[in-house]
Amino acid sequence: MRRLPVYLVLDTSGSMTGEPIEAVKNGVQMMISSLRQNPQAIETAFLSVITFDTTAQQIIPLTDLASFQMVDLKATGVTALGEALRLTAQKIESEVAKTTTEQKGDWKPLVFIMTDGIPTDNWENGLNEFKKAKVAFTVACGAGGGADTAILKQITDNVVSLDTADSASIGKFFQWVTASIGVTSTKVEDFGKEFTNFKELPPPPSELNIVV
Numbered sequence: 001m002r003r004l005p006v007y008l009v010l011d012t013s014g015s016m017t018g019e020p021i022e023a024v025k026n027g028v029q030m031m032i033s034s035l036r037q038n039p040q041a042i043e044t045a046f047l048s049v050i051t052f053d054t055t056a057q058q059i060i061p062l063t064d065l066a067s068f069q070m071v072d073l074k075a076t077g078v079t080a081l082g083e084a085l086r087l088t089a090q091k092i093e094s095e096v097a098k099t100t101t102e103q104k105g106d107w108k109p110l111v112f113i114m115t116d117g118i119p120t121d122n123w124e125n126g127l128n129e130f131k132k133a134k135v136a137f138t139v140a141c142g143a144g145g146g147a148d149t150a151i152l153k154q155i156t157d158n159v160v161s162l163d164t165a166d167s168a169s170i171g172k173f174f175q176w177v178t179a180s181i182g183v184t185s186t187k188v189e190d191f192g193k194e195f196t197n198f199k200e201l202p203p204p205p206s207e208l209n210i211v212v
Helices: 019-036 039-044 081-095 123-132 149-155 167-191
Strands: 003-012 045-054 056-064 108-115 137-143 158-162 210-212
Touching: 003 081, 003 123, 003 167, 019 039, 019 045, 019 167, 039 045, 039 137, 039 167, 045 081, 056 081, 081 123, 081 167, 108 167, 137 149, 137 167, 149 158, 149 210, 158 167, 167 210
Parallel strands: 003 045, 003 108, 108 137, 137 158
Antiparallel strands: 045 056, 158 210
């Protein structure tokens, strides 16, 4: 079976304390329960969660939806986005099955990054490694006024921003991510085609500003 790997790369730095981090936890839970209702997604989508604060860590390795158990998130420390990009690239390299002459590998992964701040590490180094990873597409979300969308635009062309990092806005972001994973899993299951174009995804809700 060809899996559709999805990597959620989530900012858990100190500025996410309170409502934002709770909204992220709720958003992931809502996403999992919604995707479990989707017959294509339950067959193909596998999720991993990578968090970053003072360091980056993979708190959930690539896991099928039925087995996925969200862990508690704590907001603390600074914003090691570069380390998160490097770790994501390493996990894609080690976890995603490659196509060989004998078998088809997994579908190219989808990566969703969410941050409310500015990187505090040497993020360009991590970016160079991330750029080498073969992904279908990456979406980066800047939550609230503290995020630097110009930095996110260097990671990916597909950048959205939220005016506020409150539970309503973050909830809308996760609803859209859920819809995007659902549409992608249907496309790979039914048509055997990968998404490579942001425009093929469901249109973002009005709370998500597309950064051009």
